[in-house]
Amino acid sequence: NAGVTQTPKFQVLKTGQSMTLQCAQDMNHEYMSWYRQDPGMGLRLIHYSVGAGITDQGEVPNGYNVSRSTTEDFPLRLLSAAPSQTSVYFCASSLYFSSATDTQYFGPGTRLTVL
Amino acid sequence: SQQGEEDPQALSIQEGENATMNCSYKTSINNLQWYRQNSGRGLVHLILIRSNEREKHSGRLRVTLDTSKKSSSLLITASRAADTASYFCATDAANAGNMLTFGGGTRLMVKP
Numbered sequence: 001n002a003g004v005t006q007t008p009k010f011q012v013l014k015t016g017q018s019m020t021l022q023c024a025q026d027m028n029h030e031y032m033s034w035y036r037q038d039p040g041m042g043l044r045l046i047h048y049s050v051g052a053g054i055t056d057q058g059e060v061p062n063g064y065n066v067s068r069s070t071t072e073d074f075p076l077r078l079l080s081a082a083p084s085q086t087s088v089y090f091c092a093s094s095l096y097f098s099s100a101t102d103t104q105y106f107g108p109g110t111r112l113t114v115l
Numbered sequence: 116s117q118q119g120e121e122d123p124q125a126l127s128i129q130e131g132e133n134a135t136m137n138c139s140y141k142t143s144i145n146n147l148q149w150y151r152q153n154s155g156r157g158l159v160h161l162i163l164i165r166s167n168e169r170e171k172h173s174g175r176l177r178v179t180l181d182t183s184k185k186s187s188s189l190l191i192t193a194s195r196a197a198d199t200a201s202y203f204c205a206t207d208a209a210n211a212g213n214m215l216t217f218g219g220g221t222r223l224m225v226k227p
Contacts, residue, residue, distance in 0.1 A: 004157075035217075042203055042217035043158070058214060090157055103148075104205075104215060106157030 001026050004107035006091050012113045013081040021076040021110050023091030031094045031102070032074040033058070034066065036087040037109075043090060049074055081114045088112070121204060121221040129226050134191040136221040138204030139184075145207045147180055149189050152201045152220070161189075161202075196227045 007022045025032065033048035035058075045058030049068040063085060065077040074093075078085060089110045094102035122137045138147070146165050150158040164171045164180045164187065171178045177190040191198055201220040208216060 033215075040219070042219045045214055045216070048214065059216070092158075103160040103163065104150075104158070106159070108157050109155075 003027065004091055004093055004105050006089075006107035006110050008110060009108065010111050012115065013078075014115050015081060015083060017081050019078050019081065021078075021089055021091075021112070023074045023076065023107060024072050025074075025091075025093040025105070026072065027093065027095070027105070028071060029093035029095050029105070030071070031096060032068065033092050033104075034064070034074070034076045035090045035092065036060065036085075037090060038087050046076065046089075078112075083114045086112060086114045121202070121218045123221060124219065125222045125224075127224045127226065128194055130194060130196055132194055132225075134194050134198070134223055134225070136189045136202050136223070138187045138189070138218055140187075140204075140206050140208075140218075141185065142208050144182075147178075147187050147207075148205045148215070149176075149178060149187075150203045150205060150217075152203065154200070158203065191223075194223075194225045196225050198225045199223060 004025045030051050034046040035043035037043050044060045046064050047058055047066040049055045052068050052071050055066050068074050091107040092104040094104050096102050120139050128134055148163045149161040151161050152158045162173050162178050164178050175192045180187045201222050203217050203220045205215050205217045
């Protein structure tokens with residue numbers, strides 16, 4: 001299994017540009033999520049999905065859209081990039097997300113700079 | 116605001132010493148997890164402790180949970196240079212639905 005993969009690894013955007021960060025997992029996990037990590041800080045949840053067709057907002061959803069058309073893929077869209085969105089973005093997945101709380105498997109991250 | 120907060124923010128020790136990191140959280144939880152992040156990499160799960168457990172071991176790792184104090188500690192015994200990383204606690208708050216909330220992390224440096 002490749003686990004959780006993310007593309008691209010690095011991206012530089014200009015203010016106002018849009019782009020999609022890709023995330024895929026091949027473990028048949030139900031739960032997928034996107035986090036952003038700013039320097040010296042922990043991860044903040046942007047959006048998450050408990051299954052295909054179901055998404056919900058996390059702690060910092062503004063400026064981002066997601067969709068979950070398949071179990072495997074969970075793309076994150078930046079509609080109009082702003083310098084405040086400069087960060088490292090991590091995608092994560094887990095088999096289930098119940099009160100037993102599964103181990104989260106993280107991708108390698110996408111380092112985004114918005115000029 | 117962050118549910119979990121780690122203490123200290125940074126820790127530097129010599130190889131062979133023990134490292135202790137603490138995590139405090141604000142609301143009732145179902146579970147608490149510890150993750151490790153090497154520089155420039157994604158997070159890797161270390162251990163999960165449920166709210167009805169008080170202590171858990173995994174190799175050189177020992178995690179304790181005190182729900183009355185809303186705190187957890189991660190002890191790494193006989194540290195190695197390869198343990199150098201950032202360590203994060205993450206909580207599954209009882210009233211937060213399907214959300215896992217991370218603390219700010221402890222940066223551990225183990226000097227050879």
